Amino acid sequence: MTRKPTIAPLLATTLALALAQAAQAQTLDATSTTTGTAATTIDSSSTLQSVSIDPNVAALRQSTNTFSRMFRNLPPFALQSDSVRTAMKQLGAAGGVLDAKDVLTDPIQSITNPAVFSPNNADNPNMTAGVTFFGQFLDHDITLDKNSPLNQNASPSRTINFRTAAFDLDSVYGNGPAGSPELYQTVNGRIKFKLERIPGAEAVSRNGAPRYDLPRKADGTAIVAEGRNDENAILSQFQVAMLRFHNAVTDHLANQPGNAGAKPAALFAAARRYVTWHYQWIVVNEFLPQTIGQDRVNNILANGTRFFNAQDPTNQYVAADGSRNILLPIEFSVAAYRFGHSQVRPSYRLNFGPTGGAPFFAFIFDDNLDPADPDPADLRGAKRAPRRFVDWQTFFNFGDGNFRPNKRIDSHLSTPLMILPGAKAPSPGLPADGLQSLASRNLVRHVNFGLPSGQAIATRMGVTALTPAELPELASYVVDGGVRLDQSTPLWYYILKEAEVKESGLRMGDVGGNIVGEVFVGLLKADSASYLSVRPGWKPTLPSATPGTFKITDLLNFAGAVPPL
Numbered sequence: 277m278t279r280k281p282t283i284a285p286l287l288a289t290t291l292a293l294a295l296a297q298a299a300q301a302q303t304l305d306a307t308s309t310t311t312g313t314a315a316t317t318i319d320s321s322s323t324l325q326s327v328s329i330d331p332n333v334a335a336l337r338q339s340t341n342t343f344s345r346m347f348r349n350l351p352p353f354a355l356q357s358d359s360v361r362t363a364m365k366q367l368g369a370a371g372g373v374l375d376a377k378d379v380l381t382d383p384i385q386s387i388t389n390p391a392v393f394s395p396n397n398a399d400n401p402n403m404t405a406g407v408t409f410f411g412q413f414l415d416h417d418i419t420l421d422k423n424s425p426l427n428q429n430a431s432p433s434r435t436i437n438f439r440t441a442a443f444d445l446d447s448v449y450g451n452g453p454a455g456s457p458e459l460y461q462t463v464n465g466r467i468k469f470k471l472e473r474i475p476g477a478e479a480v481s482r483n484g485a486p487r488y489d490l491p492r493k494a495d496g497t498a499i500v501a502e503g504r505n506d507e508n509a510i511l512s513q514f515q516v517a518m519l520r521f522h523n524a525v526t527d528h529l530a531n532q533p534g535n536a537g538a539k540p541a542a543l544f545a546a547a548r549r550y551v552t553w554h555y556q557w558i559v560v561n562e563f564l565p566q567t568i569g570q571d572r573v574n575n576i577l578a579n580g581t582r583f584f585n586a587q588d589p590t591n592q593y594v595a596a597d598g599s600r601n602i603l604l605p606i607e608f609s610v611a612a613y614r615f616g617h618s619q620v621r622p623s624y625r626l627n628f629g630p631t632g633g634a635p636f637f638a639f640i641f642d643d644n645l646d647p648a649d650p651d652p653a654d655l656r657g658a659k660r661a662p663r664r665f666v667d668w669q670t671f672f673n674f675g676d677g678n679f680r681p682n683k684r685i686d687s688h689l690s691t692p693l694m695i696l697p698g699a700k701a702p703s704p705g706l707p708a709d710g711l712q713s714l715a716s717r718n719l720v721r722h723v724n725f726g727l728p729s730g731q732a733i734a735t736r737m738g739v740t741a742l743t744p745a746e747l748p749e750l751a752s753y754v755v756d757g758g759v760r761l762d763q764s765t766p767l768w769y770y771i772l773k774e775a776e777v778k779e780s781g782l783r784m785g786d787v788g789g790n791i792v793g794e795v796f797v798g799l800l801k802a803d804s805a806s807y808l809s810v811r812p813g814w815k816p817t818l819p820s821a822t823p824g825t826f827k828i829t830d831l832l833n834f835a836g837a838v839p840p841l
């Protein structure tokens with residue numbers, strides 16, 4: 277079953293929506309108000325409703341899931357020319373202004389001695405290291421442009437988004453048990469995700485705990501709904517945790533006395549709803565406040581979106597089943613939400629190793645390593661080996677003092693991201709075309725899609741724009757047509773610099789924060805199945821450290837993904 281996010285409809289559809297929402301609310305009354313050992317019954321009517329729309333209105337809409345524009349009347353920041361593309365590649369190149377110039381000699385020193393090994397890449401005391409990968413996981417739930425050419429201009433409205441622009445976990449559930457049977461197995465009437473144990477992991481894991489991996493084909497390719505979620509070992513393990521979360525929720529529901537004899541499909545649908553709503557809760561109440569600031573979140577929730585209008589028909593498309601769906605703005609996917617690239621650390625402690633043994637530290641990527649190595653000394657994905665598992669205590673705060681901070685959001689990227697592996701041998705989510713700098717790739721896309729400058733958007737938003745004096749490193753960059761980049765700055769760079777200058781790199785600033793916040797809240801409100809649409813006052817019901825709330829740490833604990841150290 278593919279879930280279609282639907283937009284609150286016009287006129288003829290109002291009644292249909294009201295009925296659909298009433299049905300959902302009733303379903304959730306039955307499924308979400310009890311916790312722990314109290315009975316939690318499920319209702320087989322919990323399949324999601326699409327909202328049919330007036331065919332005459334539908335005829336006006338486009339019928340493909342592409343990208344839209346948020347600021348469609350603003351001009352591109354510079355000419356959309358090959359010359360500007362070349363300038364963008366240079367601006368983002370290894371050794372250039374965006375490169376944090378980390379000293380990559382020792383993955384442990386990169387963490388413990390940043391003053392020497394990462395002097396330009398400061399820690400963020402407000403966020404833990406795992407937030408980066410939760411953010412990347414969210415990216416992969418809502419946006420995937422896999423076709424637009426690297427060195428040519430492109431139109432958002434002709435570029436397909438291969439993910440639904442909704443926090444609906446299509447990256448986990450695929451097309452559901454019927455459409456993506458390779459992801460699932462039915463055990464004792466419970467439809468669960470397949471997982472595979474990592475052979476030999478017990479020997480290198482604290483207390484001999486068994487460890488799990490995504491199912492893989494013989495060549496190592498993951499059998500997963502979203503291949504990019506196997507791009508690095510941390511993200512791949514987070515995908516494993518989400519699969520385990522669904523399986524644990526399924527057991528939790530099946531074990532409620534009132535649910536004895538529930539049909540597998542009904543149990544699955546209820547578990548999926550639980551998983552998705554608890555995940556969305558984390559997005560709204562933990563990730564978003566950390567990333568853009570609680571004040572901005574509160575403002576958008578209270579006053580609505582100002583620049584991302586989900587009701588505008590040009591921001592929608594109509595799917596084959598008649599449901600009206602939202603399009604993702606290109607300013608978000610190419611610029612604002614790529615802010616997370618600046619949060620990636622050069623290296624991580626992936627796990628603590630065996631009891632009494634050494635932890636496994638490694639650089640996120642090392643392009644010098646042999647891509648055919650079944651267990652390379654970096655954290656690239658698509659490899660299974662005993663030590664390639666995550667101890668989440670490093671990545672999130674479980675109250676045991678083991679977590680490590682994230683990097684600040686600033687105008688520097690960790691050096692391993694300037695030389696992504698993937699060119700020597702295909703690797704999921706990593707480009708094979710030879711342009712190895714992630715910064716260059718992001719900036720080239722700005723030219724291709726004709727994105728406006730950060731300054732123009734700041735002015736449109738009515739917020740104070742960065743001045744050339746705040747962008748001194750760009751003073752010498754003048755591109756085709758005499759455009760000065762310190763006056764007309766590519767949006768992604770602007771947003772990083774804005775976070776650095778205005779928020780000390782602790783969170784995003786006004787331009788970046790408002791784009792990300794409005795799109796997140798806009799997507800959730802436009803999704804007729806989200807908790808924000810169905811029941812905005814809903815509170816999480818699964819067990820958590822603080823009842824009535826739910827954090828990433830609660831999710832990982834409930835999933836059984838945090839063996840004690």
Ligand code: HEM
Nearest residue numbers: 408411412415419420421609613614616617620705707717
């Ligand atoms: C190790 C970490 C990461 C790596 C190696 C990585 C790599 C990449 C690559 C290679 C692309 C495609 C670039 C292009 O050709 O235009 C991309 C796109 C993107 N990344 Fe990342 N990324 C990482 C983390 C993140 C994080 C933490 C976020 C956000 C919080 C993020 C957000 C995005 C977005 C929104 C896109 C555009 C996706 C699309 O529409 O296709 N990434 N990333």
